[in-house]
Amino acid sequence: MIQINGLKKQYRSGETVVQALRGVDLEIQNGEFLSIAGPSGSGKTTLLNLIGCLDIADEGSIHIDSVDIAEKTRKELALLRREKIGFVFQSFNLIPVLTAYENASFPLSLLGVTEKELHERTVKIMQEVGLEEMMHRKPAELSGGQQQRVAIARALIKSPDIVLADEPTANLDSETGQDILDLMEVLNAKHNTTFIFSTHDQMVMDFAHRLVRLHDGLIHSDELTRRAAGGTKVGSRG
Amino acid sequence: MKLRKIAWRNIRRNTRRSILSMSAVAIAAMAFVFLFSMIEGMKQDVAYNLQTFVTGEVRIRHSEFEKYKHLNPLHLGVDNYTALAERLESMEAVRTISPRIKFPTAIYKEGSTYRAQGQGVDFEREAEYQGLEEYVVKGRMPRNGQNEVLVATGLAKEMNLDIGDNFTLLTQTRGRGMNAITFKITGLSHYQFDGLNNSFFQAPLDRVQYFLRMDNSVSEILIKLKENYSAEEFAAGLNSSLTDWGRPQLEARMWKDISQTYSFVVMADAIYFIIALMFFLLGSTVIINTMMMTIFERRKEIGTINAMGMTGPEIVRLFFLEAFFIAAIGSFVGVLAGIGITYPTSIYGLNFSAAMEGVDMEVSQILRPVLNFKSTLFVFLYSTFIASVASFIPSRKSAKIKPVEALRAI
Ligand SMILES: Nc1ncnc2c1ncn2[C@@H]1O[C@H](COP(=O)(O)OP(=O)(O)OP(=O)(O)O)[C@@H](O)[C@H]1O
Ligand SMILES: [Mg+2]
Numbered sequence: 001m002i003q004i005n006g007l008k009k010q011y012r013s014g015e016t017v018v019q020a021l022r023g024v025d026l027e028i029q030n031g032e033f034l035s036i037a038g039p040s041g042s043g044k045t046t047l048l049n050l051i052g053c054l055d056i057a058d059e060g061s062i063h064i065d066s067v068d069i070a071e072k073t074r075k076e077l078a079l080l081r082r083e084k085i086g087f088v089f090q091s092f093n094l095i096p097v098l099t100a101y102e103n104a105s106f107p108l109s110l111l112g113v114t115e116k117e118l119h120e121r122t123v124k125i126m127q128e129v130g131l132e133e134m135m136h137r138k139p140a141e142l143s144g145g146q147q148q149r150v151a152i153a154r155a156l157i158k159s160p161d162i163v164l165a166d167e168p169t170a171n172l173d174s175e176t177g178q179d180i181l182d183l184m185e186v187l188n189a190k191h192n193t194t195f196i197f198s199t200h201d202q203m204v205m206d207f208a209h210r211l212v213r214l215h216d217g218l219i220h221s222d223e224l225t226r227r228a229a230g231g232t233k234v235g236s237r238g
Numbered sequence: 239m240k241l242r243k244i245a246w247r248n249i250r251r252n253t254r255r256s257i258l259s260m261s262a263v264a265i266a267a268m269a270f271v272f273l274f275s276m277i278e279g280m281k282q283d284v285a286y287n288l289q290t291f292v293t294g295e296v297r298i299r300h301s302e303f304e305k306y307k308h309l310n311p312l313h314l315g316v317d318n319y320t321a322l323a324e325r326l327e328s329m330e331a332v333r334t335i336s337p338r339i340k341f342p343t344a345i346y347k348e349g350s351t352y353r354a355q356g357q358g359v360d361f362e363r364e365a366e367y368q369g370l371e372e373y374v375v376k377g378r379m380p381r382n383g384q385n386e387v388l389v390a391t392g393l394a395k396e397m398n399l400d401i402g403d404n405f406t407l408l409t410q411t412r413g414r415g416m417n418a419i420t421f422k423i424t425g426l427s428h429y430q431f432d433g434l435n436n437s438f439f440q441a442p443l444d445r446v447q448y449f450l451r452m453d454n455s456v457s458e459i460l461i462k463l464k465e466n467y468s469a470e471e472f473a474a475g476l477n478s479s480l481t482d483w484g485r486p487q488l489e490a491r492m493w494k495d496i497s498q499t500y501s502f503v504v505m506a507d508a509i510y511f512i513i514a515l516m517f518f519l520l521g522s523t524v525i526i527n528t529m530m531m532t533i534f535e536r537r538k539e540i541g542t543i544n545a546m547g548m549t550g551p552e553i554v555r556l557f558f559l560e561a562f563f564i565a566a567i568g569s570f571v572g573v574l575a576g577i578g579i580t581y582p583t584s585i586y587g588l589n590f591s592a593a594m595e596g597v598d599m600e601v602s603q604i605l606r607p608v609l610n611f612k613s614t615l616f617v618f619l620y621s622t623f624i625a626s627v628a629s630f631i632p633s634r635k636s637a638k639i640k641p642v643e644a645l646r647a648i
Contacts, residue, residue, distance in 0.1 A: 049642050052545065054545055054641040054642050054645070055640075055642045075550065078544065078547050078548065078549045078550070079549065080547075081545060081546065082547020083547070085547075086546075087542075087545045089542070093538060093539075093541075093542040095244070095539055095542065095543070096539075097244060097247035097248055097251055098244065098247070102240075106240070106546065107546045107547065109240050110547055110548060
């Protein structure tokens, strides 16, 4: 479970100070399929980076499984990410010198599993994302959609608790984007992994089970969508 | 595990740039394989020249000789040398010996006087000790017991002398009287270093003894040892033997203690270590520079692997490995290239006669670099080490990049 309380983050560039997050409270249960939506500049990336332990908040707190991440060193945060968090990026961010197979297996290899287990799990996840035929291609030899599938395989291979995806479909055409969303949803159900993805695309928002709208660094609304099991509104602000 | 693979692939990612970095290290390594071989060649050359022509490996002289050297103290000699020579030659460690008399002299020819340095030698022994036959460029070696002389080419040219000409010299005898003797030139000699090619001649030892009224005395005995015998230990042992043999006035010294030339070359060796360090650092700057560029360009990748949980030190290691491979390959190629240029020159030699003109050191005009495994391996390890250590500086930067900043980079 992720608990966020009174989260604030500001950026300073020279004289100007930008209030990217101005007090965000949010609670995310394990296994949620949640979208953070909002216009450009509303603070989506900032929030995801903070949840992903990639950046440090100015005020407020984030607890992951009751652990306050503010108390951890840079190295401890890296190790926490290594174990618990998978990332999917808008521009895929595959390592160009590694094959699809090697990219996908990379996070698991950091956890020091045996060669055998590494191989089995990599092959399995590549099948799940439907790329078993292209395992030995380099990223440059794959389409954008295929690259993002590799990125999802890479995020999921270690069975993390949380997958954070910052605009995972923004660089894909709508059909491919839909495929990626379908895949994420299937894997969310199958592995009970929490998925948090940001978007400003209506189609993607509609696809989420819970939708959190950000506006100017504050939560504007927070509701379960029609696709969620219950489908009821859990709260709104603004 | 995988780090090595990634580092290796990253090297091949921009082949041209990697090759550029490697060649900077390679050129430095190549140059120093050659230079260290050159110094090694010089060391061996100087050692040979000193041991053969000047000091022997161990030299026996009267202990007072050095003090009165400038007065030509013929009376401070090794008396009854034949008995001592026999003793020496029967010693296990001794390979060959050379009893000699050195004397300054004046030579008269058609009213002019020429200064020259004479040396009385036993030509039979010298055939082995100096390998003298090799240096006779015209005519033949003089015979012991005959008034014959072997003249250096420089002196012959200066005095316009040739084989068959007579050669009258005037000098002070041991008793400080004046004496003259006429020799007949039977051969001309030419040595590999200039000190012996001007105003130098060699005559039979017995005739020189007679002429200088030396009886059975010589001014020094040079000794060459068999392989694996230490000159230092032998000289020390010999000194106590000399006392035992009732000759406490004689003194044995080893060659390194006598001549400074060798220590100059050894010093040059040490200086080259430092110069090599500078050049390897210079070569490393190319690696450092490319590494800094590379790290800047790969900010996004660094951010990605950091986001996936790779820690700072692991990322540093990744870049360090990359630099290390470049350094090691560069050094290896450089060492091979160094061997490639050194090997032919070690066969043909390099002619330094112009540079060596007027240099009063026992260094030959034609030097042959001597490739040796130890210094070649050393160059490889040294340049690899310096370049990798230097590349640690930019590698460390990779850990300082914050993951968010790294990810923002497009
Ligand atoms: N490193 C930074 N330095 C200065 N300002 C920043 C920095 N990062 C973000 N901001 C500012 O903080 C605010 C929130 O940015 P953020 O990237 O979180 O928005 P976003 O919702 O992800 O927008 P987008 O949809 O365009 O990706 C914006 O006004 C942005 O300009
Ligand atoms: Mg964003």
